[in-house]
Amino acid sequence: MAQRDPMFNQQVLVDTTPMPDHIPKVEEVGATSAPLFSAAYFIGDRCKAFNDDYMKCKEDANGRGEIECLKEGRKVTRCAASVIKDINTHCLSQFKAHWDCLENNNHYLFECRKPEQELNSCVFEKLGLKKTIPGAPEHEVPVHQRPKQKYAQYPGRQF
Amino acid sequence: MGVPFEALLPYGIIVGMFGVTGVGLYASKRFLNEGKKNRWNNDIWDRQSKFEFDRGDMETTGSGNWLKLIFIRTVMERDLRITGTWRGQSSNPVAPKGFEVSSPWKLEKRIY
Numbered sequence: 587m588a589q590r591d592p593m594f595n596q597q598v599l600v601d602t603t604p605m606p607d608h609i610p611k612v613e614e615v616g617a618t619s620a621p622l623f624s625a626a627y628f629i630g631d632r633c634k635a636f637n638d639d640y641m642k643c644k645e646d647a648n649g650r651g652e653i654e655c656l657k658e659g660r661k662v663t664r665c666a667a668s669v670i671k672d673i674n675t676h677c678l679s680q681f682k683a684h685w686d687c688l689e690n691n692n693h694y695l696f697e698c699r700k701p702e703q704e705l706n707s708c709v710f711e712k713l714g715l716k717k718t719i720p721g722a723p724e725h726e727v728p729v730h731q732r733p734k735q736k737y738a739q740y741p742g743r744q745f
Numbered sequence: 746m747g748v749p750f751e752a753l754l755p756y757g758i759i760v761g762m763f764g765v766t767g768v769g770l771y772a773s774k775r776f777l778n779e780g781k782k783n784r785w786n787n788d789i790w791d792r793q794s795k796f797e798f799d800r801g802d803m804e805t806t807g808s809g810n811w812l813k814l815i816f817i818r819t820v821m822e823r824d825l826r827i828t829g830t831w832r833g834q835s836s837n838p839v840a841p842k843g844f845e846v847s848s849p850w851k852l853e854k855r856i857y
Contacts (some may be wrong), residue, residue: 595851602846616840618833619791671838673794681836690782691836693791 592635612660614634615667624681624702625673626715628709666698669715676712680705700745706730787838791820 605611617625629636644651673681684705687698694731695702709715722728729735733743774783784791821831827849828835 594853596853598849598856599852600847600849602843604846613759614840614845616827616835616837616844618827618835619820620834621836668757670836674836674838685834685836689832692782692786 610660611658612663613667615663615670620680620685620693622697623672623693624685624688624705625670627719628667628673628713628715629666631715631718632669633662635687636661636665643715672713673709677705677708680708693739696738697729699733699735699738702730703745779830781832787821 601622615622624631639657640662643655643658645653646686654697680701684698685699687701688695691697706717717730719730734741735744738744749779763805775781778784825831825841826844
């Protein structure tokens with residue numbers, strides 16, 4: 587892990603000029619790191635098409651993606667915000683338990699499998715979104731469903 | 746012939762001082778992290794950047810506020826802009842007003 591930041595800037599500029607009026611407005615996602623990380627797999631499940639669309643657009647734009655893919659980017663933002671909003675409406679307590687646990691354990695998913703199981707089952711029941719780890723081997727139990735977590739502080743069964 | 750208790754007093758002091766160090770470090774780290782456990786071994790994406798005042802720039806422009814701090818754009822810095830504290834968290838779907846224009850651009854000095 588790189589311990590030294592490749593930092594070439596001497597100062598920063600915060601430009602408070604808003605976007606011009608001919609560009610449609612979008613409300614930015616207000617969730618911070620831990621809730622976003624907790625909801626990441628559900629965002630990926632619902633918004634896969636939008637995200638892939640955006641990445642395709644960026645790839646095809648030849649480096650001008652920030653300007654030409656604004657429309658796709660707005661869809662990505664709205665979709666992620668909708669997932670956060672739905673989880674907040676239907677599974678607030680499980681969601682909060684999970685991201686509190688993540689925030690208190692250095693954002694390690696393997697320390698928080700019990701709240702994650704509860705959140706996963708609630709979200710699957712209410713919203714129909716399922717956590718799948720892309721590229722995981724199919725003949726094994728995925729890591730988030732194994733009761734014992736190898737590197738967790740508590741060595742026994744987590745749930 | 747037993748060992749007199751005075752011989753064991755230094756060991757008591759040694760062990761006690763280890764205890765003071767441990768409790769003190771635990772308490773100060775919790776205090777610095779707003780009651781949560783410390784975050785460690787973060788990569789650059791997560792890390793809160795070390796910041797410093799650019800004093801020369803402050804004197805020329807005359808506006809000495811936090812915007813003049815040198816930030817690296819990271820996730821923890823984004824948390825700061827949303828919640829106002831380094832370790833604060835929020836699960837709101839919509840960002841607070843003004844968040845969309847508060848993101849810093851990196852500036853480099855011009856090479857002539």
